[in-house]
Amino acid sequence: MTDAANTDRWIRWLNTVQLVIAGVLIMAPTVWMVLSSFKPSFEVTAYPPTLIFSPTLDNYVELTRTTPFLSYALNSLIVTVGSTALGLLFGIPAAFAVSWTRISWPAILTLAARMAPGTLFLLPWYVMFRQVGMIGSYTALILSHAVITLPIVIWVLLPSFDGIPRSVFEAAQVDGCSVTRILWRIALPLVASGVAVSAILAFVFSWNYFLFALVLSNGDTKTLIAAAFNFIGEGSTQWGALMAAATLIALPPLVLAALVQRWLVSGLTLGAVKG
C-alpha cells in the first residue's frame, strides 16, 4: 500500500472517530431526555440508569394535569411568531438597505447586539417596561425577543441580497421601479429561500431563548422554556414531568429543522456563489 493510500485511510478513520464523538456528545443527552420522559418516575433518577424499561405516558399526563402546559405552549407560540414576524418586518428592509447602500455599520451593530449577553438588555428593559406598565405583556416579550430575531434575519439575508447581481437592480430602476418596489418585486422573490431560512432560525432561537421570558413574563404570559425552569425546585423536582416538558419544548425546533434540512443548508450558503 502506498503512503498516500495509508494517509487517506487514516484521515477517513479519524473522520469517523470525530463524527462518532460529536454524535455521542450531541445525541446522548437528547436520547437520555427522551427516554427518561417515557420512564416511570422512580426510574428517571435511578443509578445506574436503566435502558430497558416499560414505557409509559404518565409523565406527560402528569405534566398536563399539574401545569397549564398548553397555555405556556400558546404563550411561547405567540412570542416566537410575533418576534419572528417583527424580525422579518424590520430585518428584510434593513438587510436590503445595507446591501444596497453598502453601508455595513448598522448590520455590525445588530450583530454586536446579538453577541452581547442578554443581561445587558435585561435591566434597562425591566425598568423601562415596568415604568410603562408592560411587564408581563406579550408586547414586552415580543419586543425583547426581536433582539434575537432581527440580527439573525439581517445576517442570513445579507449575503443573499449581496449575491444578486447589481445590474438586476439597475435594470429594475431603469424599468421604472422605486427602491421599495425593487425590494418587493425583484429582490425578495430572489431571496425567498433565504427569507424562509432566516424565519426558521429566528423562530428556533426565539423559541429556545430563556432569559427575557424568565424576567419579563408573568404567570399569564410565561413561555414554555421559562416555565420548565420553574419546575425545578418547586417543592420536590418532578424529574419525569420535567423530561416530558423538555422533550415537548425541543420538539418544534427539531421537527422544523428536520423538515427543511436541505433548504436550510442551501439557504445558508445562498449568495456565496453568484449564479
Add this chain to the structure above:
Amino acid sequence: MASISIRNLTKRYGNFTVIPDLNLEIADHEFVVFVGPSGCGKSTLLRIIAGLEPISSGDLYIGDKRVNGVQAAQRDIAMVFQDYALYPHMRVYDNMSFALELRGTPKAEIEARVKRAAALLHIEPYLDRKPKELSGGQRQRVAMGRAIVRNPKAFLFDEPLSNLDAKLRGQVRAEIKALSQQLKTTMVFVTHDQIEAMTMADRIVVLQNGTIQQYDTPETVYERPANQFVAGFIGSPAMNFFPVEWRQERAVLSQGRTVVPLDGETAGHLSKAGNAVLGIRPEHFAVAADAADGIAIDVKLVEPLGSDTLIHFDLAGGSAIARVDPALRPKVGDRITLRPQPGKTHLFDAANGQVLR
C-alpha cells in the same frame, strides 16, 4: 425619442476625476457609439445618461428637459446591460412586460407590444420560459426585447455583445443595426470593440481618459483621425507609426536612413514641422516592383487570412504590419518593397499627437 445633450459634464469619485469636462450633442434618432479602451469612462458616461450615476458638475438634457436630479426610473430610458440583467424569477413575457406594467399600461396593449417585440426578435417560442432556460444569445434578445417594448426616449446599450461568441456577435450586431433603422430611436451603444463601433454607428465618440478624442462618422474617424490615439485605436490591425524627419528635402525615418516616399501634401506638412510621427494603416501599403520606389523590408511573420495576408516586419526599430494580396504568397525571409499609398498617410505632431493637416 429625444436628443441627448451633455454640457460641461464632470464626474469625480472622491479626488479621482473620471470625466473632466465633457460636451456632447446626440441628435434625435441618431445611433452613437462610445468606444475606447477599458477605463476611458465610456460606461460611466452611459450610466450617467441612464441616471445610475450622479453627475459631479455640469448638465445633462434628454430632449428639452434637464435631468441632472431625475431618478433613472423617471427618465424614460431603456437600457441593455452587459450581463443582460434579466429578472431570474420572471418568465420572458414578464421580463418584457414589467416596465409597461409599472407604467399602468392596459393589459391588452402590454400583450400586443410584447408579442410584437417578440416577433421582431424571434423569441416568441420562449415567452413562457425563465431566463435560466435560455442560451446566451436568446437572453441577449430578451434583454433587447425588454428595452424595445417600452418605446422609450432613448436606448442605451452597455457592451451587450461582449458575452457572445464571435459568430453570434456578428449576427446580433447586424440585428441591432437593422433594429435601429426600424425603430428610429436615439441609441447610445458602448463598446471597446472598434469593429462594432465602425459597423453600427452613425457617429462614433472615441474616448480616452474621460475626454472625447474625436466625434464623427465612422468613415471620417477612420480616414481622417484627429490624433495619434484615434488613429491607433480605430482600425484592425492597428495603424503603424514611424517617427520621421525632413532631411534634404526628403522624408526619412528617424532611426536609420530609410527614405519614405510620401505624397506632396504629406511631404509639405512634414517639411513645415521638421519631424513628426508618420502613420500608415496596414491596408494602405502597396507592394512595389522596384526597390527604389519604396521601403525594402524582410518578412518576419506571415498571417494568411484568406481574403488578405498580413505580413509582419521590422522597421525603424519597431515592428509593423502590412496587409497584402494573398496572391503574393509571401514567405518568411522574403524581401519585399512596400510603398505607402498616396493620400493615405497621416502625420501626427511628435509632441502632442495631434494630426498635422
